[in-house]
Amino acid sequence: MATAESHLLIGIDFGTTFSGVAWAWSERPDEIFVITNWKSNLSKNSDTSKVPTTILYKNGLCTWGYDISLEEEPIQWFKLLLVDEADLQDDICACEQVQQARKVLRRHNKSEIDVVADYLRMLWKHSTEEIKKARGKAGVEGLPCRVVITIPAIWKPNAQERMREAAKRAGILSSPFREADLQLVYEPEAGALSVLADFQERPDIKPGDVFVVCDAGGGTVDIITYKVMGTDPIMLKEIVEGKGRLCGAIFPDKEFENFMKMKVRGKTWQKLSQSSIKSMVNNEWEHGIKRNYDGSDRIFTVSLPTGWTSGRLFHPLDDRKNDISAAQLSITGQRIRAIFGKSISGIRGLVNQQIEEVRKKEKKYPKAILLVGGFGACGYIQSALAKEHAHEGIEVMHPPGGKAWSAICRGAVIKAMTNSGIDTNLNVLISSRISRFNYGHLFMHPFRPGIDRQDDRIFDQVRGIAMATNQMIWYLKKGDDILDTKPVHFNWALTKDEPLSDNSFKLPLMHCESIDAPKRWSKEVKPLCDLVIRLQTPFEKLPMISGKDGKVHREINFEIEMTSTGTSLDFRVFMNGVQVGKSNVLVQYE
Template sequence: MPSTPRRSPRKLASSQGTVIVGIDFGTTFSGVAFTWSNQVDKIETITSWDADSSDNTDECKTPTAMSYDPGNEVTWGYGIEPEKEQLKWVKLLLLNDEDIPEEVRTSDKIKKAREYLQKHNKTAEEAVTTFLRHLWEHSIDCITKSISRVMVNYAQFHIVITLPAIWPSYAREKMKLAAEQAGMLDKRMGVETQLTFISEPEAAAIATLADMEGRFDVKDEDTFVVADCGGGTVDLISYKLIQAEPMIVKACVKGSGGLCGAVFLDEAFKDVLKSKFGKKWEKMEESNRRDMIRNSMEPGIKRNFKMGSDKSYNIRIPFECLLAKERRVTGAQGLPTVTIAPEDVKTAFDPVIEKINNLIDGQINAVKEKERVSPKYVILVGGFGRCNYLYDRVDERFGMEVEVLQAKGAKPWTAICRGAVIHAATQSGIGKLSVQVKTRVARASYGICWNEPWDSRRHDPEDKYWCDIEQKYYARNQMAWLLEEGDDISAQEPTSRSIKQNFDRNGPMRTPEDEEIFQTNIFPPPTRWDPEVIKELCSIKWETVIDPYTLPKFTNRIGRVYGELLYRCEMTCSGESVGFAIYRDGKKEGSKSVKVDYNTR
């Protein structure tokens, strides 16, 4: 009797098995979570990192750090030997200088990152691509071991990368290009990989709200402020619960954020140590300074210090810093120490936490103004969000009005990558975990620059010009906004505007003029073009050649015949992804007809 043949793995592709991967590419640490078809209510987090020591292999995140060895070989994450020079903070270098706050732009960490790139003849984009490639290869290896090589080879992959909400659009396009060049979007047995983006605070909020699903104290109309406190950025977002089961929420006010994460606490603590050590600080090797900050801050002060604590911390002075007479007595008495008192710790903490509290205060006030009620909870997430002293100071300021929540363990630290997975699963309509964001609030205004029929009551005289084709006056360089900052953005309903271009009906065949999309953070947005505050987001390039003779015919008042190309520019929003498309005669123009090029400057 012949044996039953094994089913061809190619049939798996036709069943559209799905693997969803959420990537939190952070300033200081990066994490990856994943799930797959039929198991989407079970989200796994990548661990098993290659590490210089065995202590960190099962951490749920890895340092966003790299080291270029001779021959251009790369070590990364926990695999870097502690004493080696390494590249950190490279994520922030994807931003243009004018978009980096001065105190960050002039910091030692940014300066060292730039010097490291220059020394190794690399750009920030190249370094980010290299890090993502190593992160992705390790993740794929772990996913393969977990769900099988067949699933990885033949399933549809959906990758969701999280981005700071305060990032400009060009930085998102740089991340997209880096992901492509890192091989993340390579076809798997002919199946296209889908890439989308979501803001870090939205992803963190989705994971946090999913963890709260089914609680009796969570009711329709409740509002929440989620503060995602990470290594570099602190982002806040506020939601109103429309429906508790299944959970549907809407963003109720514009999010906010700033560069006031944990790395700024490290910088402040370094200043405290520098003042305590005095001249001995200058004698110390950089590796000893770095180890001192890491060993005293991470496991002890940053996580465990609490408000009202009277605990002091004794830090040993390295032998190299001792004077000759101090070295002679060291053998008998041991290395002398410097004492860091509670007041010293507060000196480092308080300026950073004050900035975070001010951001939270702004969100709470915005929610109260919009919804006429205080938020029910302020929820702290992110790596820095686990800090006891941060909780104490936030609760001290707002606890009488709003309850402050802070989960323990790995959940706050992995909220972003887990939330990215839940977001994609919800969008796909698969799995039990579901938090649907019905509407978001626009953080910028998006629009087009066009020529409007002249109106002396509205337009500037210097914009007036005569159109020979239509034989009437127009106002040039007027802004038509598809979406304005603060507007509610429906996750389902796109926004659009009709546009026309005129052609000489007896003229040659040609492609239509490109359509440029602009954005601004000035509110209210300007009504006319201003290059100082309005920046190009992308350009929609026509690839189609138009025969003017086939266009609808119009005749002006002096008998000249012309053709009119009428089309619609449509804008869609999903998470942090903003998409544009052209519709003509009710049909969407395909990629062979129009191409969208995003500005990465």
């Protein structure tokens, strides 16, 4: 997409529990606007920077977000369905929300990509309508648009590609703009771009400073560490590979609900109205205890809905504890710490791992831990990390007000600006990243007796020698520094006897997470994508070689250029030094 002309920049934070959208205009890039107007059936939510990632299929209609009636049971946590079950924690796969989501999708004959696309379609339509209200119809539909969607740092290529496919099905690339393109960015990277953009011109930020960025969201908590390489503009280098874990806000949310269930007699919980439960959780937990608890022994009170304290709903044992009054339930700080326990433990583990890696590589501690994401605004997370790392001189910082919750979608807009080459006071550049995988492909080499496996041995009729198949060649290794401006090149040659179908051939590319990339194919090596290349030279005009089998073969020599931009791989193909047109190179993901 041409970016010299005026265009819109839109960042989408598609979260497990809540999603947000921000936007800017290329002519005024320093002004980033966050969508805050949502239809709502709950109080305190009509003017907020996030909307629930929930969807309801009923009577042939599709409803989403805050607009779903409190009496309904919408599909939740469906973002997690884009990830292979083998890559999810056992307790997540077995949890009620994920199981219910799969059950509803089967009933409606919808795939995981379908439900994500349906939600994104409604989020996109609402957001673009809000942008039209701000800029006018002509100021939207007449412009091109660059869209950046955030994803967890732990997502593998197949989940990333499903996200891209869902966005396409949602119509994000087709309306209402004249043209649009799409890129993905890791959530903690977007958070870093957002927070550090506010650090521009601060005298205490200098080259060599190290920041650990922790994006604590609803489902995943992602963490990544950057070193400041320059300050005008801020230039960052990833020095510790981004990691993530499913230990976000959904876990204390579930524990709080379980705690309330425990307080209710027998099967009475199932008899309570869904609207009263959801209102109580929203008002007392989501907008109360969860945001205000700081780790102290302070006692909180939960205001109980009308009718909950009548008819002996609560266990007599609880009444003897005197923690239930006429319309309130008291919860001790100790109990709240237990509710947060699993999440805090997971977050501490991620942070400590990053700090230890920084000490090994940089021989010093990070300057600060930057907390972003909705869960990152939780006072308990802030106080727990500050207390643990105070003796190391590490500050714990977070954006003021509601900026922590909207940091990811605002960072996605800044990423869109960077991709567009826009000069802005918000520019924060990532000079290099760490490769999360090994990338390469299968090949064969001359057979080495006593070294290569006998079952890999084949006889090559063209060369007239024994060859070892199932060998791996890696062009980019896990842990390698990846420069945005430095692509990886590799050469390849094929010999063919018969004309190619559609004058095209396929090159399968593989990836592997192992720290030590295997030299031979193994079960750890997974398909990444196929490069389908259509030759511009007629088959009969390709160079000829005479094989040892006495036949004449056609030889295809080409060079692949692979550039990593963080979440995506871009490919260019060259033959005889001339680039093959993009229309003749198709990337097919598994």
